[in-house]
Amino acid sequence: MNRPPLEVADVVREHGAAFLARYGSTLSGAQHRALRAIAVCRTAALGGHITQCDHCGHEVQAYNSCRHRSCPKCHGAAQAAWLAARESEVLDTPYVHVIFTLPHDLGPLALQNPRRLYGLLFRTVVQTLQDIAQDPKHLGAEIGGFAVLHTWGQQLHHHPHLHCVLPAGGLAPDGLQWLPCRPHFFLPVRVLSRRFRRLYLAGLEQLYAQGQLTLAGRCRALAEAQPWQQYLATLRDKEWVVYAKEPLQDPQYVLQYLARYTHRVALSNHRLVTLENGQVTFRYKDYQRGRRLRTLTLEAVEFLRRLLRHVPPHGFHRMRHFGFLANRVRQEKLAQCRTLLGHAPPLRPPAAVDPKAPELPGAEPGGVCPVCQHGRMQLVQTLYRQPAVWDLAVPMPRLDTS
Secondary structure, three states, rough: OOOOOOOOHHHHHHHHHHHHHHHHHOOHHHHHHHHHHHHHOOOHHHHEEEEEEEOOOOEEEOOOOOOOOOOOOOOHHHHHHHHHHHHOOOOOOEEEEEEEEOOOOHHHHHHOHHHHHHHHHHHHHHHHHHHHHHHHOOOOOOOOEEEEEEEEEOOEEEEEEEEEEEOOOOOOOOOOOOOOOOOOOOOOOHHHHHHHHHHHHHHHHHHHHHHOOOHHHHHHHOOOOOHHHHHHHHHHHOOOOOEEOOEEEEEEHHHHOOOOOOOOOOHHHHHEEEEOOOOEEEEEEEEHHEEEEEEEEEEHHHHHHHHHHOOOOOOOOOOEEEOOOOOOOOHHHHHHHHHHHOOOOOOOOOOOOOOOOOOOOOOOOOOEEEOOOEEEEEEEEEEEEOOOOOOOOOOOOOOOOO
């Protein structure tokens, strides 16, 4: 894939110092590390290697990737690896996509307590889906799927929501039957919304009672009992948005569909348009006007402020499996599901090299030379990483991206 003419890394390298001067004291360690990773990705600071064609002598210099999950250049490889691992887990049945969104009023509290509130979001969404699905009035089955946390909107505003993708059916309580959902319908969204709101607010009250919430800045007043109760009452009066898309009927497209959500980052490099006069212009979809493509221009420092808000806490898992696809029971339950659906178990590919496997990139040792298309690239030199590249106490090193 060709390198985009403009990258998020270019914005960080040019305006990262100004951003840190204004907001550095408010950033978490995870956000500082993400900013450094984006800046040094595929530069001499991370080391790399030089390869040479054994036929024509053409040389290629390649630098290492940062592999940070918030880096726009690195999520593609992680996505491909995840999809390859999931290929054997797709069932030959329709799939559904349900989205749970936190109300806007919870935004400031979530930004101050991301680990607590996003963790609560996962727990209550999973419990909501399982409770309603197990109810005989709706589906009466054990379900399974995965959920992915996204915290951004198209304009990089804070918009936390959970994408849940799961088979449109489940295992009967006795485990002897697969129960599909009704055609074009999974579970009633109004019922899901009410249960989601009740469970989330109950969990939020528990966190508050246990003193586990940080209440500073805009949330400082909530430390008092009366403002807190008023805050909860406002949240109870709101409609909590749950959106269920129509079941995806053709399983062969399920993996392609999943790829849109599993390892997405807040903004890809291909959405950037210009970086001029201290301002960044990028494309976004305007969902309120028929998904039209529009452009938005922000001051570079404001652009980075919005972008860094979507870096998850250190060690926080943005994607989680649940139900019969939970890690501890997945293989056993998938075999049970396939038996009930009348499907043969997936064939594992042999360990031998696949003759149809794609060639290695031209810069990698063993790859075909991109110039003569005849020779193979051989490793001639290893470039080592700069010693203090990840030491946040040390200023960002001078970066060579050539």
